[in-house]
Amino acid sequence: MTLARGRASEIVIEATVTRADGRVERLGTVSYWHKSPWKRLVWRLKRMLAWHRL
């Protein structure tokens, strides 16, 4: 996941999909960047753990 960033400390992009039939799928945070590499690493680890639980 890459994000263009200037001097922001954090950029979060969340997504919610609404299907044509009206169903709503909340995907949560789909892209994340923090100026701290540790916080970026933690977010990636959380994502990996979430995928393993699926």
Next chain:
Amino acid sequence: MASFVTNNGLAEITGAVVTANVARQLQWGEGSGATVASNAIASAGTTTEARTAGTMSQQTENTTNDTIQIVGTITAAGSRAITEVGVFDTAGSGSPPTGGDMIAYGDFSAINLASADSITFTVKITLDQA
């Protein structure tokens, strides 16, 4: 000696951006890896949808009103595998749209859409003193 922006200063900056009456536009794409120096999404591909004006507001993440939030919805005109979104300072022109400056960008695992499906993106840009 030290120089810094105060918490109130951060709120003033985000407030100035939000109230500048300049609509920020969201555009999606099917590429990835646009760089900091990029001024466009990586690949518009078949994503011919026009940019969508986002609704801007101030939000609080760490200190009061330190975050600019942009929310906008784009509806698919056909089958899509969306993997990136960019925030622009103008609606641009053409199909897919081009032009203007890209302010923020993110890529992600593919979100598969059928025609008339839509994605509401919420982009949060948080500032701090350092």
